[in-house]
Amino acid sequence: MxxxxxxxxxxxxxxxxxxxxxxxxxxxxxxxxxxxxxxxxxxxxxxxxxxxxxxxxxxxxxxxxxxxxxxxxxxxxxxxxxxxxxxxxxxxxxxxxxxxxxxxxxxxxxxxxxxxxxxxxxxxxxxxxxxxxxxxxxxxxxxxxxxxxxxxxxxxxxxxxxxxxxxxxxxxxxxxxxxxxxxxxxxxxxxxxxxxxxxxxxxxxxxxxxxxxxxxxxxxxxxxxxxxxxxxxxxxxxxxxxxxxxxxxxxxxKNEHYFGFGAGAHGYIDGVRYNNHGPIQHYLEPLRANELPVIYRKTLTKNEQIEEEMILGLRTMTGVSQKHFAEKFGISLVDHYDTVIRDLLQRELIAIVGDRILLTKKGIFLGNEVFQSFLM
Missing domain, CATH: 3.20.20.70 (Aldolase class I)
Known part of the structure; x- marks a missing residue:
């Protein structure tokens, strides 16, 4: 959906x-x-x-x-x-x-x-x-x-x-x-x-x-x-x-798909991020010719998708499921980010609770620092 x-x-x-x-x-x-x-x-x-x-x-x-x-x-x-x-x-x-x-x-x-x-x-x-x-x-x-x-x-x-x-x-x-x-x-x-x-x-x-x-x-x-x-x-x-x-x-x-409609809107469909023209007339012009008003498209690499999965998922208090990550990307989360995870665990910025990796209370206050750690 x-x-x-x-x-x-x-x-x-x-x-x-x-x-x-x-x-x-x-x-x-x-x-x-x-x-x-x-x-x-x-x-x-x-x-x-x-x-x-x-x-x-x-x-x-x-x-x-x-x-x-x-x-x-x-x-x-x-x-x-x-x-x-x-x-x-x-x-x-x-x-x-x-x-x-x-x-x-x-x-x-x-x-x-x-x-x-x-x-x-x-x-x-x-x-x-x-x-x-x-x-x-x-x-x-x-x-x-x-x-x-x-x-x-x-x-x-x-x-x-x-x-x-x-x-x-x-x-x-x-x-x-x-x-x-x-x-x-x-x-x-x-x-x-x-x-x-x-x-x-x-x-x-x-x-x-x-x-x-x-x-x-x-x-x-x-x-x-x-x-x-x-x-x-x-x-x-x-x-x-x-x-x-x-x-x-x-x-x-959850890093799922969405359409973006309107001037300057962004969307993410089938692994492609795109955005529309921002200025109103630039947005309207292609639509007058029955063309979509997209100005930029980028197909994300697997590594970019993984980074977004972590950064977006860790914003939620339930964090990222290791099982879902493995099913989606075909690799182990803790193996892929072994050094990063061990460092963040030692600094008490993240925790592993059952299947999920999530922010600690300390990590919530230093969220941006945690997110940057997952950029490879």
Missing amino acids: TGAYVHIPFCEHICFYCDFNKVFLEGQPVDDYVDSLIKEMQLTVQAHPGEEVSTFYIGGGTPTTLNERQLDRLLYGIRDTFKLPKNGEFTMEANPESLTFDKLKIMQNYGVNRLSMGVQSFNDAILKKIGRIHTSEQVYRCIADARRAGFDNMSIDLIFRLPNQTMKDFEESLTKALELDLPHYSIYALILENKTVFYNLMRQGKLPLPSEDTEADMYALAIDTMAKHGRNHYEISNFAKPGFESKHNLTYW
Whole structure:
């Protein structure tokens, strides 16, 4: 089974930390883009008639910048092109400032059954400083509207290590998030990506971030707080009640196949990683000629597939199965990475529990260091 990701690159405002492929909504050919997305999906199905899609994820950008008519058109096109399994996970990202009850009902009508909302903080002053244009009050309204529309599988994102953020600020956001009693939470540390407002401010010495120790304390607080409230830490940055783990994102972490649709989207099919043109007009042009908008393809070597299997799999708290690894690659995991594994075991960054190799609590905090060890 295969996942599918759809990218909606339009935003009403650009957040100061965001490096995803995105453009200002105003003046963009949104109708043409939606029609081209559907055409890309149809062409892809023709090229891969045997692939069955098991999960769908619409992300961005800001998917809820689409108006009701555009949203209806997109979701109709998806349902007309793909046959998702009954109760298959169908996620849509939403921002509080652009999510309405009418849009929620359209999503429900087409079988969207999971919402992922970009909240980031419940401190309105911090939201303004990071370039968000919603308020915490809008978050409460959207969650209430979503429940009224029939959604119960919802997730929100929080970010720590934000400029001027204190432990108290972050703890209050965690508390308010959990008071919503959602089944899933994604909690990320701020990453300073190139070509973002925050990256430029950092280079100028104008970005007052919490210290590395405070960042680690914030992450530890998130892990402990989520555990106390029954949300299992199932991936480096994700926490869920049992049965509410993101099935689509698990496709990535299990190193399984997925289609990527839309401007700048990435996919992985039959051992080939590919990505689409990023600029909107560059994306639209080949589709006008009934050609796929792929700009880059790379067939992964066996060694590259092995490296990705380890790096992605170790992000999950269940780690990597030695039996599955041997069946997939025809070699022993511990033999292939003998020196690396012995070193990481000695440093107490990984553990072997039964069949599985996984991060220790210490390893979770030093994940990037562990992952780099598996690059041969």
